[in-house]
Amino acid sequence: MHNLLIDIVTKNIPNDFIGFINRSLYEKIRKEFKKLQLLYSNIDLDTIKDHFFIYVTSIENTKYTLEDYETIIINAIDSINFKYKYNHESLSFKESILQIKIFNEEQHKTINFNDVDENKNNELVNSSTFNDFSSALLKNEIILKKDQRLESFEKSANKLARANGCSIINNKSIMNEYANKFDYPVSVEGSFDEKYLCIDKSILYTVLMENFKVLPMEFENGNSSNFFVYAKNKNSEDSRVLCAEINNKLEEINNLITKKSDKKLEDFVEDLKNVTYINNYGNFYDKTQRLIKISPELCKMLSVSEETVNSVNRISFLCKADKATEIVKKCPYLHGLIGRLYAKSDGEEKIVYDGVYEHIKPRFISESIPNSTAARIVAISDKMEYVMSYIISSSDENFKYNYKLRKTITSVISIILKSELDFNLSDFITKILYVFLQDKGIVDYEYFEKSIKEIILDVYRDECIKSGYDFDEIDVINYANLNIFKLNRLLTNLHEINSKYNGKLMLQIQKMLEVNCNECKYTPMELDINNLCDMFERLSKCSEEDLAFYKLIFKGVFNKLN
Structure with a gap:
């Protein structure tokens, strides 16, 4: 049993595409592993400083070499074929890759795509062993896992808020932005002039969060505070310019509201x-x-x-x-x-x-x-x-x-x-x-x-993947009828029963789609949103002779998987 770390070094990828690329890689690699019947505990993906990290833990199939994993990664990358714009240039993910490094505890392999900037002082790129890589992370004060970066920031931010008798207005979008932007995010306290607390709270908080990407603090009684918190990298210089900029913007907003037009x-x-x-x-x-x-x-x-x-x-x-x-x-x-x-x-x-x-x-x-x-x-x-x-x-x-x-x-x-x-x-x-x-x-x-x-x-498919549904569970459903509420109920029930029976429901569905139901002598019961769970339970446990009966019940609900 061993662990695997893959480091994809890139350039020129817009921030808006990072999450999408991560999910695409996650799906493609899982599918490649499934083809090889590769058994493992977990796959984690994260992104720091133009590096896409894929960390696979507790791989049981020790017969596979780094060359085998190279093939898997290249196949996954080749299948990500969408384009994005960077400085007016249209690029694919593959065109943005400089280098790929594959590590296990004993070996490493490097695949070069494009030239790495020689002037770039990047110990992560220059690491040659798994231990070198781990040491470089520690030396550069980089927290590899995103959830740990979030936890690190939240812990320090909440400590600052409590010191002021406040709590943080939690904005997950901004928190995610911090975790994506900073290798080791720590919280910094700031404040603006108390006179601007007269501004409507919704407007005040929107200015702080939308314009300045900072998190307001609020007192326990719900009253606004003039304190806020934001993130920076550990040991980076603290900019006090931000507080002055916020005061200037709030002055402008307050004047505009005061001089509001009399028009309806x-x-x-x-x-x-x-x-x-x-x-x-x-x-x-x-x-x-x-x-x-x-x-x-x-x-x-x-x-x-x-x-x-x-x-x-x-x-x-x-x-x-x-x-x-x-x-x-x-x-x-x-x-x-x-x-x-x-x-x-x-x-x-x-x-x-x-x-x-x-x-x-x-x-x-x-x-x-x-x-x-x-x-x-x-x-x-x-x-x-x-x-x-x-x-x-x-x-x-x-x-x-x-x-x-x-x-x-x-x-x-x-x-x-x-x-x-x-x-x-x-x-x-x-x-x-x-x-x-x-x-x-x-x-x-x-x-x-x-x-x-x-x-x-x-x-919708992307959101389902983010929510933890399996790719096959999502793709087996027929989406011809675009009723999102009913489709989601169907997927949720399918996922729950399939998990309960360790994947047996999906196997039964695939078998069911292959049988001929033309000669079925049963009159099927009508399927509706209220008896889905019961029907899935029965399908999971039914005999092969009864699959034709269930194929009639679920007519038009499922597609064959590729």
């Missing part, structure tokens, strides 16, 4: 004609008109009350209006918050002014979804309209890997699953496309329909 929020809607939309695809007034048509269609699909429909219509009309205000033009990340400020001041109903803000949610991993059904409907409609607008207007052939686009789709999926919204996304896409057809006269209707469905499924 609805009066800014007409001004949206002068605010350009994504990729110069018209303006935000055009977008608002499409949203006004799209969101009621989702209301019909969900059979909501007339009261909710009225709220949806009002939120749809107002939610982009603050894009035309001076403060949002200068600070785009305050979109929604300023809209709520205006709408509340204008005397709009609570569900409306809250919805004007909440329709932008969730913006990051740890943020909650909108509270009301009306805001959730507008949020989904707004995000789906954005996805369609981006695909139609983009000149980038690799739009499928655009970080913001994928993040937007992730938000849609999150709202659907957390709200348990039972509707067919394919039907909703058709209705959205019809609105675009009327508005813009799009030509290649089928191409855009196919493209939007493909990217939604790709993002």
Whole structure:
């Protein structure tokens, strides 16, 4: 039994693609190991300073050589064929690789792809043995595992907060950014002038987190503190410039809020004609008109009350209006918050002014979804309209890997699953496309329909992988009916029963898909979302003679795996 460490040294990879590449490597390598029937305890992947680390523990098959592992890695890399832009240059992952090093406890192997910068003082690149590599990590004060980097920062950050009688406002997106950016992240305390605590808490926290990537501190009673915490590398110089920059920005924000226009929020809607939309695809007034048509269609699909429909219509009309205000033009990340400020001041109903803000949610991993059904409907409609607008207007052939686009789709999926919204996304896409057809006269209707469905499924698959589902469990499901809520229930139940019976359910499904059910004499019971677990239990334990019966029950639910 032995351990394996693979170090892929790269250059010129955009930060937005690192997580995606890690998951792609994880999937491809696991599949290559499965082909070889390689037994191991665990695979961990991490990224530090342009290094992609793959750490495989407790490998039982000692017959494989470093050359065998080289073949596995090269095959995995060759199968990652998407492109990304770096300094206007289109690159693949393979084109970004400088060198690969493979270590076990006794040997190492180096595969050179491109020249490593000779001027780069990098002991990790120059390590020649497993022990050298481990020593270099310690010497350079690098924590290899991301979860340990997060733990290191959180521990020191919470200590600083407690010293001030506060707790940290936890933003997982920023924490992940720290863990990806710093080799040994430690916390630094900062503060801004107390006079800015008069700023609305939501606006204050958004400025700190979105503009400066720092974590606010809050007192136990929920009151804002003027302290915040951020990360730096251990032993790096501490910059005090940040505090001055924050004070300057808060002064600007406070002045803009104080001098807020007397116009009502609805009066800014007409001004949206002068605010350009994504990729110069018209303006935000055009977008608002499409949203006004799209969101009621989702209301019909969900059979909501007339009261909710009225709220949806009002939120749809107002939610982009603050894009035309001076403060949002200068600070785009305050979109929604300023809209709520205006709408509340204008005397709009609570569900409306809250919805004007909440329709932008969730913006990051740890943020909650909108509270009301009306805001959730507008949020989904707004995000789906954005996805369609981006695909139609983009000149980038690799739009499928655009970080913001994928993040937007992730938000849609999150709202659907957390709200348990039972509707067919394919039907909703058709209705959205019809609105675009009327508005813009799009030509290649089928191409855009196919493209939007493909990217939604790709993002959903990626989210399932991040959640710990097995690749085969995800890929065996037939996604022709794009009801995310029901598909996720199916996948969750499949995963639970398959885990319970140590993979036997997946084996039974594969056998079931091969049998001929034409001569089955049984009348199958109807499958519905409430008896899935029971059917999976029975399928896991059924005889080969009964597989044809279950094939009829699960007709159209599964695909054969490649």
